[in-house]
Amino acid sequence: MVLLVHHPISPFARKIRLQMSEKKMLFVLREEEPWRLSEDVYKLNPSGELPIFLNDGKVISGNYAISEYLEEIKTDVPLLYGNAEDKAEIRRLIDWFDNKFYKDVYRNLVYEKVHKRFAAGLAPDSKILKIGLNNLNYHLEYIEWLLEQRQYLATETISLADLAAAAQISVVDYLGGIPWDDFKNAKIWYSKIKSRPAFKDILKDNIKGILPAKHYANLDF
Secondary structure, eight states, X not given: OEEEEEOTTOHHHHHHHHHHHHTTOOOEEEEOOTTSOOHHHHHHOTXXXXXXXXXXXXXXXXXXXXXXXXXXXXXXXXXXXXXXXXXXXXXXHHHIIIXXXXXXXXXXXXXXXXXXXXXXXXXXXXXXXXXXXXXXXXXXXXXXXXXXXXXXXXXXXXXXXHHHHHHXXXXXXXXXXXXXXXXXXXXXXXXXXXXXXXXXXXXXXOBTTBOOOTTTTOTTO
């Protein structure tokens, strides 16, 4: 049995869930609050980072390690594919969203609105939120530019780069405030991604105490 230790607010856990769903893998979820992790999490992954992948006694932690592992064991539905240049571009964009988008946008919006609230009962800092929103526009402009050249972010077909991006964006979109009408290409791309069967359970996610934006689960906005 495949078990994924996760939390709905974790974009990295969402990426792995999407990847496994695209590969039609069966898995069970166990939720852990990232601001109040149990001792079991640290026993499985000393860094205390989610997600954690468990399968028949094997424990794999770190979203990069898990995603690469899944590409090795489930080769029938490749999401990291092509020649050396294609794979390099997919990996470059995975890194862009897992690191740059996460630092520029997620940490300034989601940490302020969710993590601070549940970890310390604090209100978000409006100055930090403004920085996050400005950064979000920059990243959406970059997505627009990529999609002027390709059908998907890295290549002409869906790849792990699209899942990494959609995982980050979906958490932000849950909270609302993405100016989709200003970014037509990005809106069409995200609508295609969240219309995929693999995205169905992501759209059912619920963050306790916080309702999703009204359009969150609407496939055509």
